[in-house]
Amino acid sequence: xxxxxxxxxxxxxxxxxxxxxxxxxxxxxxxxxxxxxxxxxxxxxxxxxxxxxxxxxxxxxxxxxxxxxxxxxxxxxxxxxxxxxxxxxxxxxxxxxxxxxxxxxxxxxxxxxxx
Amino acid sequence: xxxxxxxxxxxxxxxxxxxxxxxxxxxxxxxxxxxxxxxxxxxxxxxxxxxxxxxxxxxxxxxxxxxxxxxxxxxxxxxxxxxxxxxxxxxxxxxxxxxxxxxxxxxxxxxxxxx
Numbered sequence: 428x429x430x431x432x433x434x435x436x437x438x439x440x441x442x443x444x445x446x447x448x449x450x451x452x453x454x455x456x457x458x459x460x461x462x463x464x465x466x467x468x469x470x471x472x473x474x475x476x477x478x479x480x481x482x483x484x485x486x487x488x489x490x491x492x493x494x495x496x497x498x499x500x501x502x503x504x505x506x507x508x509x510x511x512x513x514x515x516x517x518x519x520x521x522x523x524x525x526x527x528x529x530x531x532x533x534x535x536x537x538x539x540x541x542x
Numbered sequence: 543x544x545x546x547x548x549x550x551x552x553x554x555x556x557x558x559x560x561x562x563x564x565x566x567x568x569x570x571x572x573x574x575x576x577x578x579x580x581x582x583x584x585x586x587x588x589x590x591x592x593x594x595x596x597x598x599x600x601x602x603x604x605x606x607x608x609x610x611x612x613x614x615x616x617x618x619x620x621x622x623x624x625x626x627x628x629x630x631x632x633x634x635x636x637x638x639x640x641x642x643x644x645x646x647x648x649x650x651x652x653x654x655x656x657x
Contacts, residue, residue, distance in 0.1 A: 461645055470548070470635050470648035471586075478643050517585065528574060528639045530646060532585045 429454040431520050433533035441541055446508040448536045450501045450518030460501040461519040461530065462492055471517060477501060488512070508540045545569055546638050548649025556657055557628060563621045563652045565636030571616035572638035576646060577609070580633045592619045626656045 430453045440446050452458055459478055463471040475486025482494045492503045501518060515537050519530040545568040553561055565575055573594050578586040590600045590611050598611035608630075610622040619638075623630055633653055637646035 459643055463648075468633075468651065468653065470546075470650045471637075473645045473647065476645050528644075528646065529576070529588065529591060534585045535583075537583075 429520055429522050429531045431518050431531050431533035433516075433518055433536045435536050436534075437537040437539060439539045439541065440508050442510050443507050446503075446505040446512065446538065446540070448503040448516050448518075448538060450503065450533060451499050452501060452518070452520040453499065454520055454522035456522045458501075459521040460492075460494060461521075462486065462490070462501075462503050463517045463519060465515040465517065465535075474503070508538075510540050510542055513538055513540045544640060544647040546636065546647045546649040548636050548652055550652060551650060552653045552655075554655045554657065555626065558625055559656075561623045561626055561654060563623075563634055563636070563654075565619045565621070565638070565649050567617045567638045567647075570638075570640050572619075572640065573616060575613060575619040575636055575638045577611060577619075577621050578635045578637070580635060580651075582633075586635065589621075623654065626654070628656045630654065631656045 432451045461476045462474040465471050474490050475484050477484045477494045485491045490505050515535050517535050518533040521530050547566045549564045575592045577589045580586050588601050589604045590598045592598045592611050592613040594613045594616050600606045613619040633651050635651040637648045639646045
């Protein structure tokens with residue numbers, strides 16, 4: 428069975444400071460890993476994915492994530508946060524043995540960036 | 543690219559009414575679409591996986607007779623909440639994927655309120 432853990436319900440950061448949102452996972456087979464962002468009353472927007480290759484993945488809006496196989500982690504990072512980055516962030520995982528591309532989502536982390 | 547349109551965005555109706563929600567992939571063909579339900583400040587709960595031309599696969603605990611899913615074409619899936627009651631009030635989100643290891647692309651969701 429696959430699972431995703433986002434240990435922080437909320438992350439607070441001042442604008443201009445680095446932002447990190449944590450994610451750890453458990454899957455059968457090799458993982459496909461994704462980060463999404465959700466603004467109020469909206470669907471999810473895709474930020475980035477790790478399928479294979481370089482452990483450091485760069486995505487939309489200046490976000491990046493590092494895949495760490497030994498620690499089964501895929502933390503989302505941004506060097507300098509903006510107030511507009513305030514939103515709900517979801518980590519999602521799919522194992523290569525899972526059919527139809529079904530994703531398991533983490534509980535979500537609310538990011539609050541203060542001016 | 544990879545735009546998913548969901549309609550309507552907001553529905554308010556009386557108890558006992560059936561409500562249909564449409565999910566369209568606008569610029570790609572989606573053999574598989576997914577329907578999720580999201581409660582306030584919670585993660586996405588997968589309701590069912592919809593495959594074009596075949597019956598949907600429902601997750602455990604989701605009533606297939608209550609939540610009717612039809613995936614009649616490669617660009618359209620519909621979710622009908624039959625005889626809706628206040629406990630069915632929620633945020634419903636659809637997604638579609640262009641391929642096996644590709645990200646799911648999400649609609650903007652439908653806020654359903656049953657009075």
